[in-house]
Amino acid sequence: MSDQDHKIPRTVPIQSVTFSNPINAEIRRAAATGIYDIRGGGAKRRVPHFDDLLFLGASVSRYPLEGYRERCDTSVTLGTRFAKNPIKLDIPITIAGMSFGALSAQAKEALGRGASAAGTSTTTGDGGMTPEERGHSSKLVYQYLPSRYGMNPDDLRKADAIEIVVGQGAKPGGGGMLLGQKISDRVAEMRTLPKGIDQRSACRHPDWTGPDDLEIKILELREITGWRVPIYVKVGGTRPYFDTALAVKAGADVVVLDGMQGGTAATQDVFIEHVGLPTLACIRPAVRALQDLGLHREVQLVVSGGIRTGADVAKALALGADAVAIGTAALVALGDNDPKWEDEYQKLGTTTGAYDDWHEGLDPAGITTQDPVLAARLDPVEGGRRLRNYLKVMTLEAQTIARACGHNHLHNLEPEDLCALTMEAAAMAQVPLAGTDWYPGKPGSGY
Amino acid sequence: MSQIDLATTSLRELNETLQAQKGGDNQTAWEILNPRGSHALAVGLDAPIEVTVKGHTGYYCAGMNQQATVHVEGSVGPGVAENMMSGAVIVEGDASQYAGATGHGGLLVIKGNASSRCGISMKGIDIVVQGNIGHMSAFMAQAGNLVVCGDAGDALGDSLYEARLFVRGSVKSLGADCIEKEMRAEHLELLADLLDRAGVDAKPEEFRRYGSARKLYNFDIDNAY
Numbered sequence: 001m002s003d004q005d006h007k008i009p010r011t012v013p014i015q016s017v018t019f020s021n022p023i024n025a026e027i028r029r030a031a032a033t034g035i036y037d038i039r040g041g042g043a044k045r046r047v048p049h050f051d052d053l054l055f056l057g058a059s060v061s062r063y064p065l066e067g068y069r070e071r072c073d074t075s076v077t078l079g080t081r082f083a084k085n086p087i088k089l090d091i092p093i094t095i096a097g098m099s100f101g102a103l104s105a106q107a108k109e110a111l112g113r114g115a116s117a118a119g120t121s122t123t124t125g126d127g128g129m130t131p132e133e134r135g136h137s138s139k140l141v142y143q144y145l146p147s148r149y150g151m152n153p154d155d156l157r158k159a160d161a162i163e164i165v166v167g168q169g170a171k172p173g174g175g176g177m178l179l180g181q182k183i184s185d186r187v188a189e190m191r192t193l194p195k196g197i198d199q200r201s202a203c204r205h206p207d208w209t210g211p212d213d214l215e216i217k218i219l220e221l222r223e224i225t226g227w228r229v230p231i232y233v234k235v236g237g238t239r240p241y242f243d244t245a246l247a248v249k250a251g252a253d254v255v256v257l258d259g260m261q262g263g264t265a266a267t268q269d270v271f272i273e274h275v276g277l278p279t280l281a282c283i284r285p286a287v288r289a290l291q292d293l294g295l296h297r298e299v300q301l302v303v304s305g306g307i308r309t310g311a312d313v314a315k316a317l318a319l320g321a322d323a324v325a326i327g328t329a330a331l332v333a334l335g336d337n338d339p340k341w342e343d344e345y346q347k348l349g350t351t352t353g354a355y356d357d358w359h360e361g362l363d364p365a366g367i368t369t370q371d372p373v374l375a376a377r378l379d380p381v382e383g384g385r386r387l388r389n390y391l392k393v394m395t396l397e398a399q400t401i402a403r404a405c406g407h408n409h410l411h412n413l414e415p416e417d418l419c420a421l422t423m424e425a426a427a428m429a430q431v432p433l434a435g436t437d438w439y440p441g442k443p444g445s446g447y
Numbered sequence: 448m449s450q451i452d453l454a455t456t457s458l459r460e461l462n463e464t465l466q467a468q469k470g471g472d473n474q475t476a477w478e479i480l481n482p483r484g485s486h487a488l489a490v491g492l493d494a495p496i497e498v499t500v501k502g503h504t505g506y507y508c509a510g511m512n513q514q515a516t517v518h519v520e521g522s523v524g525p526g527v528a529e530n531m532m533s534g535a536v537i538v539e540g541d542a543s544q545y546a547g548a549t550g551h552g553g554l555l556v557i558k559g560n561a562s563s564r565c566g567i568s569m570k571g572i573d574i575v576v577q578g579n580i581g582h583m584s585a586f587m588a589q590a591g592n593l594v595v596c597g598d599a600g601d602a603l604g605d606s607l608y609e610a611r612l613f614v615r616g617s618v619k620s621l622g623a624d625c626i627e628k629e630m631r632a633e634h635l636e637l638l639a640d641l642l643d644r645a646g647v648d649a650k651p652e653e654f655r656r657y658g659s660a661r662k663l664y665n666f667d668i669d670n671a672y
Contacts, residue, residue, distance in 0.1 A: 034669040148549040148568060151530055153491055153511040180665060192551070192570040192589045194609060197664040202587055206567040207526040207545040213506070216486045220507040220526075223462045224491030 037269040038177065040102075040358030040368060041328060042170050042261040042305065047278040049261070049306055050315045052425030053418050054434060057404045065403035072399045073409040076323050078300045079161060079230020079253040082222070086230055086253075087139055087161055089323065090119025091395045092410055093313055095387075096258075096304050096327035097143045097163065097234070099125025101178050101187040102265030102358070103331075104375035105132055106383070107367045110334055112136030113380060114387025118395075123163060123325075125265075126176040126201055128190045129155040136380075141232065144221070146175060147201035149191040153224055161254075162221055163232040164214070166205075166243075169258035169305045170267055172236025172276045176201035177266040181361040184370040214250040222251075232256050237277035237305065241285035248290065248299050255290075256325065257282050259305030263328040265368065266359030279305035279316075281428040284415075287320030296320065297411075310397020317398070318413035319429060333390035334383040335365040449474055454481040458488065468494040470514075484524065489517050492534070509536045512553060525562075528555045531572055544581070547574045550591065556645045563600065566593040569610055575645035585612055586622065594641050596649055604657055612657040613638050615649060624663040630656045 015021065026037065058064035065072060079086035095115045100108050102125060109132045115122040121139035128150015134140055142159030144151065156162065167173060178187070180196040188195040208217045218231050233247035234256035247255045259279025264272065283303055290296035303316045304325035316324050328336075337345075339352045341364035348355070348362060358368035366377035402410050405417045419434040420426035426439035438445055451461050465477060472494070479500045482488055486505035489498050492515040500508070503521035512531045519527075522540030531550040538546075541559035548564070550572025557565075557574070563581035566574050571590045579597035586602070588610035598616035605622020611634070612625075621627075630651075638651040 032669070035666055148530060148570070151549065152532055152551065153493070153513060153530075156511070194664065197608075198666050202568060206564065206586075207507075207529050207548040213525070216506045220487040220490055220510050223458065223487045224511055226463065226466075227459070 038179070038266055038359055039269050039272070039356040040263065040265055040267075041272070041356045042263040043273055043276075043278075045273055047260070048280050048422065048424040048428050049278060050280060050312045052280070052421045053315050053429055053431065054421060055311075055314070055318075055401055055405055055417050056419060058406050062406040064406050065408060067400055067403050070403060071408055072403050074395055074399065076300070076411070078232075078302070078323065081230075081253045081295075081299055082227065082251065083161075083230040083253055084226075084228045085160075087121060087141075089121060089139070091391060092317060092323035092398075093118075093307075093391055093394055094120050094141075094302065094323055094325045095122035095330055096262070096325035097123035097125045097141070097165065098327055098331075099127035099176070099178075099265065100130045100133065101125070101127040101182060101191070101370070103367060104369055104378065105130060106375050106378045106380045107331070107334060108133045109136050109380035110378060110383025110387060111330060112140070113384025114330070114333075114391065115139070117384060117388035118391035120391065121160065126165075126178075127187065128152075129158070130190075134158055136384075143234075145201070146203060146205045147191075148206065149193075149201070156221070157225055159225075159229060161230040161232060162225070163234050163256060164217070164221075164252075165234045166247075167236030167238070167258075168234065168264060169236045169260045169262035169276055169279070170264035171271045172238045173203060174267060174271055174275075175203035176264075177359065179266060179359045179361075182359065182370045187370060211246040211250045214247075218251040230254055232302070234258060236260075236262075237279060237282040240277070240282040241289045244286040244289035244301070245293060248293055248295055252299060254300045254302060255286065256302040256304065257286050258325075259303070261306030262304050263331075278428070279303060279307075280425060283316060283319040283321060284428070284430045290320075297322065310394040310399075311401060313394055314398040314401040314410065314413055315418065317410050318417050319415060322411070329390070330387055331367055333387045334367055335378065335386070336363070336367050338365055341365055448476045448478055450478045450480055452480040453483065453485060453488075458485055461488070462490060465489055465492050465496070465498065465515075468492070468496050470494050472496075482521070486524070489515075492517070495534075503540070512536060522559065527557075528553070528572070531555065541578070542576075546576075547572050550574070552591075554644060560597070566591075566610070569593065573641055573644075575641055575647060577645075577647055579616070582619075583622070585610055585625075588612075592637065592641055594638065594645070594647075594654070596647060604659070606663060607657075607659040609659065611637075613641075613654040614657065615654045618655075618657070621657065624660045625657055626660045628656045628658045630654070 076092040116138040123141040139160045141161040145165045178199040230253040232254040233252040235243040237259040260276035300322035303321040344364035363369040366374045418431040426433040477498045482502045484505045490510040493513040500519045505524040507526040509517040516535045525543040526545045528536040529548045531553040533552045535554045537556045542561040546561045546565045547555040549568045555574045557576045560578035561580045565580040565584040569588045569591045575594040582600035585604045589608040595614045599618045602622035604625030635651045
């Protein structure tokens with residue numbers, strides 16, 4: 001036998017799960033720069049989500065509706081509690097708040113065009129209302145944020161609804177962030193800020209603290225707008241039962257609940273990945289709060305954070321939401337992270353599907369930028385068409401599922417239509433683990 | 448002079464009436480009786496009218512005011528003249544928290560003291576307080592002028608942007624990134640005008656000016672590599 005044959009076997013190199021290559025790379029990056037990682041988007045980590053739920057479909061005990069033609073309604077009215085003019089939407093999918101500043105003017109216009117064509121609403125963001133956005137949005141929700149950038153009573157009166165933003169899922173407890181690269185002359189003027197600063201918005205409202213104050217703030221907004229438009233309260237997913245109950249107590253017409261997969265224009269990665277609840281974990285507690293108050297369906301619940309497909313829409317509604325909001329998915333529909341820009345993503349040190357440095361303002365797709373050359377790449381008319389089509393497909397998908405479950409309105413979907421694939425999802429959604437009649441925490445189950 | 452008595456008129460009717468006033472109307476002077484601490488009183492006005500409130504008010508008196516002059520013959524609750532765009536609000540008594548919060552324009556005069564967070568996130572409003580102000584005043588203040596004839600509490604001007612702060616008395620402490628700055632001729636001139644408009648008999652030379660050190664405007668990044 002040769003010496004080679006007697007060579008002692010070596011231990012195979014084993015990568016540490018705890019100190020993985022991505023973790024080590026981040027340690028090296030932090031050591032080199034002295035600044036935490038900032039990025040856009042929502043949580044990227046795997047968390048229990050709508051993918052962990054399945055619909056049961058029709059059976060002997062339930063008969064289905066014809067899958068394409070038979071009537072299955074999708075409309076929803078938001079703000080029926082106090083507002084003189086509730087918002088009537090053709091579909092239960094709205095466009096979430098995203099600011100001009102974070103997005104280009106073209107992207108905001110495209111969102112307005114697409115939403116309007118689909119019969120739904122779009123929402124301003126942390127930076128005020130632009131004329132282009134108002135002009136192209138048949139139904140526009142005006143966000144009332146802690147920063148109050150660009151807030152003025154004239155725009156307030158032009159809004160179809162007001163959304164008081166207490167928090168968002170990507171960073172509950174944190175304010176907005178817009179780095180200097182995107183504080184252009186127009187953005188700086190709208191926000192009354194020096195050009196080029198790294199803008200960090202207030203994380204709490206300047207003139208109210210707690211639900212008792214919020215009630216008076218809502219009164220003021222209603223008095224200024226003549227009680228005409230609905231007032232939403234948006235919260236990040238943290239304590240959904242209590243936040244929902246307190247928002248309702250304060251007088252909200254609509255509660256918007258945003259889970260940790262919900263995107264942001266820019267925030268610390270550590271914040272996005274380590275603070276807040278998955279969307280799936282938020283819905284049932286919020287619905288229970290509304291039910292306990294006897295106001296489920298009278299105060300509408302809008303859920304956001306990781307909604308991508310009609311199946312996600314149907315599942316959120318089955319768990320008790322009245323509507324959903326999409327942000328990241330809408331940007332993807334416009335062209336964000338499109339493979340056609342792969343060469344440019346590579347130059348930015350990233351790749352298609354992973355590009356999240358939205359704060360740097362170098363978006364090849366022209367969406368999350370204030371660079372006029374890049375922004376010109378997005379045709380607002382074409383973008384609007386793509387968003388309309390995407391919303392149409394999501395709606396068709398949700399209808400397909402609803403019909404398969406025997407429902408003639410998306411709002412007739414219910415938890416009993418669902419089962420869960422994992423214990424975690426079963427516990428969060430409070431629907432049975434597939435093939436059982438049990439979920440963790442089920443009353444009377446002993447667990 | 449028209450009178451609206453809140454003992455017999457609802458808040459909604461009051462605000463609806465005042466909000467309906469236009470610039471060309473003959474009726475420009477209004478008096479509000481029995482405010483009794485009502486919240487959201489005289490909010491969202493948008494005409495060059497004069498409103499006198501005969502008593503104390505609750506939260507958000509004259510909120511988001513445009514053009515109107517609102518004179519409160521009493522003290523005001525939190526958030527007086529919040530997000531004011533233009534016009535003037537004069538308070539004879541004291542003001543609670545958040546006076547002039549996020550205001551974009553106009554003049555707010557408080558003849559008594561103002562509590563904490565006076566001028567928080569102000570965006571162009573001018574505020575003159577004849578007495579003292581509480582802690583965290585001018586927090587994240589972006590633009591405009593805050594004049595304090597008395598003393599300022601803790602953490603004045605924390606996270607300040609480009610607002611100018613003038614204090615005649617003591618400052619208990621300065622907030623993050625807020626520093627004392629040189630009082631130059633243009634500041635004395637500006638201050639003299641503000642004091643004059645507010646009807647305050649004080650010498651600009653007695654004040655000190657505070658502003659942003661601008662050290663928090665951008666993230667501190669090690670660019671050695």
